[in-house]
Amino acid sequence: MRTYSLIISFLLFCLSGHAQVTEPSRQPWYVPEHAVLQTAGGIGMIAGGVGYALGAHRRFDADVLIGYVPGTYTGDRAFGIFTLKGTYSPFTLPVDTHWQIKPLAIGALINYTPSQMLNRSRDDKYSYKNYYWWGSTVRLGAFLGGRVGYGFNTRTGRKRVASAYYELGTNDLYFVSLLTNTKGLALGQILTLGLGVKVDF
Amino acid sequence: MQVSGLLGMCALSSCGLLEFSPNQTLVPAAERQLTTQNLIRLTSRPKQESDTLRFVFIGDCQRFYDEAEDFVASVNQQRKIDFVIIAGDISDFGLVREMRWIHHRLRKLNVPYLTVIGNHDEVGNGRAVYESVFGPLNYSFVYGGTKFICLDTNGREYGFQGQVPDLGWLGKQLADTANTRRSIVLCHVPPTDEDFDPNLVQPYARTIRSSRQLVFHLSGHIHRFTNGQPFHDSVQYLTAYNFRKRHYNILSVWGRRKFNLETVAYAPAL
Numbered sequence: 001m002r003t004y005s006l007i008i009s010f011l012l013f014c015l016s017g018h019a020q021v022t023e024p025s026r027q028p029w030y031v032p033e034h035a036v037l038q039t040a041g042g043i044g045m046i047a048g049g050v051g052y053a054l055g056a057h058r059r060f061d062a063d064v065l066i067g068y069v070p071g072t073y074t075g076d077r078a079f080g081i082f083t084l085k086g087t088y089s090p091f092t093l094p095v096d097t098h099w100q101i102k103p104l105a106i107g108a109l110i111n112y113t114p115s116q117m118l119n120r121s122r123d124d125k126y127s128y129k130n131y132y133w134w135g136s137t138v139r140l141g142a143f144l145g146g147r148v149g150y151g152f153n154t155r156t157g158r159k160r161v162a163s164a165y166y167e168l169g170t171n172d173l174y175f176v177s178l179l180t181n182t183k184g185l186a187l188g189q190i191l192t193l194g195l196g197v198k199v200d201f
Numbered sequence: 202m203q204v205s206g207l208l209g210m211c212a213l214s215s216c217g218l219l220e221f222s223p224n225q226t227l228v229p230a231a232e233r234q235l236t237t238q239n240l241i242r243l244t245s246r247p248k249q250e251s252d253t254l255r256f257v258f259i260g261d262c263q264r265f266y267d268e269a270e271d272f273v274a275s276v277n278q279q280r281k282i283d284f285v286i287i288a289g290d291i292s293d294f295g296l297v298r299e300m301r302w303i304h305h306r307l308r309k310l311n312v313p314y315l316t317v318i319g320n321h322d323e324v325g326n327g328r329a330v331y332e333s334v335f336g337p338l339n340y341s342f343v344y345g346g347t348k349f350i351c352l353d354t355n356g357r358e359y360g361f362q363g364q365v366p367d368l369g370w371l372g373k374q375l376a377d378t379a380n381t382r383r384s385i386v387l388c389h390v391p392p393t394d395e396d397f398d399p400n401l402v403q404p405y406a407r408t409i410r411s412s413r414q415l416v417f418h419l420s421g422h423i424h425r426f427t428n429g430q431p432f433h434d435s436v437q438y439l440t441a442y443n444f445r446k447r448h449y450n451i452l453s454v455w456g457r458r459k460f461n462l463e464t465v466a467y468a469p470a471l
Contacts, residue, residue: 040219067221075226075329118224119295121324125357126396134294136325139223171223173294177264177302184266189302193218 027201034200036063041167041194042141043067043083043111051085051198061087061198067111076117083111089147098151100161105145107167113137134173143169143194160200167194223296224326226333232304236336239313243284243344250346250382253455255281260288260389260421261443262303263321267469268444269306275467277311279451283345284312288421288441289319289355289389291335295327300334315342319389319421320355320396339367341374347416347454348381350374354388354405354420356398363400368408375412383454384415391420391440393431406432416458426450428462 027033032050039046044067051063067081087107094100114137121132149163170178174190248254257276262269276285285307292299300322307314318338322331331338338353354366366388375384390396392405409418410432417437424443431438439462442448451463 040221042220042223045221069221069225073221073225073227074326075333079222079224081222113222113224115224115326117329118325119323119327119358125360132324136224136295173223173296174298177266177293177299180264181266184268184270184306185302189217190298191218192220195219 032201034061034198036065036196036198038065038067038194038196040192041143041169041196042139042171042192043085043109043194044079044081045069045073047081047083047196049083057092059089059092061085061089063087074115074117077115079113079115079117081111081113083109085109087145100149100151102147102149102163105143105147105165105167107143107145107169109141109143109169111139111141113139140172141169141192142175143167145169145194147198162197162199164197165195167196168192169194217298217301220298223298224330225297226326226329228297228301228334232301233333234336235304235334236315236340239284239315240342242313243315243342246283248283248345252345253453254283254345254347255451255453256283257285257449258288258419258439258441258452259285259444259449260441261290261319261424261445262287263290263293263319263443264299265444266302266306268447269303271447271467271469272444272449273306273309275465276449277309279465282312282451285310285314286387286419287314287316288387288419289317290321290421290443291316291319291331292322292327295322295324295330297330297334300330304334315349315351317351317387317389318353318355320358323355323358339370343381346380346382348374348378348384349387350384351387354390354392354397356390356401357396359398361398361400363398365398366401366405368401368404371405372408372411375408375415378414382414383458384412385417385419385454386415387419389420390422391418391438393438394422396422406434406436410434410436414458416454416460417452426464 033052037048047065047067049065051061054060063085065083069079071078087105089102089105092100092102118136121136145167147163147165149161151161170190178185178190291303316335318331341350352366356365359365392402419439421441423440426442427440448466453461
């Protein structure tokens, strides 16, 4: 028992010592780096979530969001929409010491709307093969966008960025509609706009 | 404040860009309850029972936007058309944007158009979307002494539970012949199709047969024109071309149960 206490004490000592030598901003890998809040873009009237900035130059954002669409917009009960999103921003243009612009963002997302209101299309309802080839609850999306960020230091000296972004995109079903109607549909008719903010923790 | 915020959002989303979900139902007020809107337009041009009624019959415009524009151009060149009937499958995926895309083309018709819900319009949140954009799934109207009974026959979308089509409602509508001389039934899935509730095929045909003033039964779904008496009971069942076929029918109805059928081909605009 005494030995066990000693080991625990030693581990605690090591951990605290380790914490002292590490940069204060360093978090365990699984702790999200930023919070995100978005409206529209097909993922909710309001969608909130967290994400990570990945890669050597932190050009790749991976976000997970939960969106809410109130019943006023669905005809009955509210929708919850679960979204995974990846965004690649290859360029960062510093404007001054605080402001920065990411003029181009390329991204893709997948979302799931597990609402009972959605009549499922893949219940093998129809005997002919691939009659309903899409799923009514899962959507794939792609978008182009941009982002404006403001960098600042916290009182502990950690550097944080708050940014606002837009995403002009579409989903798989709209895109398929455009593909088969090159004359009757215009690109502008299949677009959706998403607006959001991201703040580093 | 919250209400004005919501209204502001609504105004922004009316341009279509700010979309909360592709399955949302809300549309600008001008594009809501189109069945009622079209019926108001139709009845503003009253027609005598003794006049010949003439209307366009086509179905399944789902994801055929190129063709929709050519269809409108062709119908607008026809003379003495009272209205257009779309026998279901307005959309392919049951999405509000699809129904609006079709409406934005069909609203250029010189005459009103009326629809019935198709199986594709019931996928996803389609039923609620159809109710928001067009109106009730089962409805009837009277024009020129003719009663049109439009109903949901997409039984497979309800898992063949024996509730769709609503035979009780259909029977009542067929029995109520006050101030009408003729009746016409319009639906999407014809009773001869495997997507019609198999347990209701014979009861449905019996109900249809019970009408003494039925001119014919109209439906879509199979994407081709057919005209026959599949139940060998003297009841004429017609199915419509889909938009892809670039053909439509003009049906003229007069007298007690007389009708004439024309077929029109429409070419792509040059």
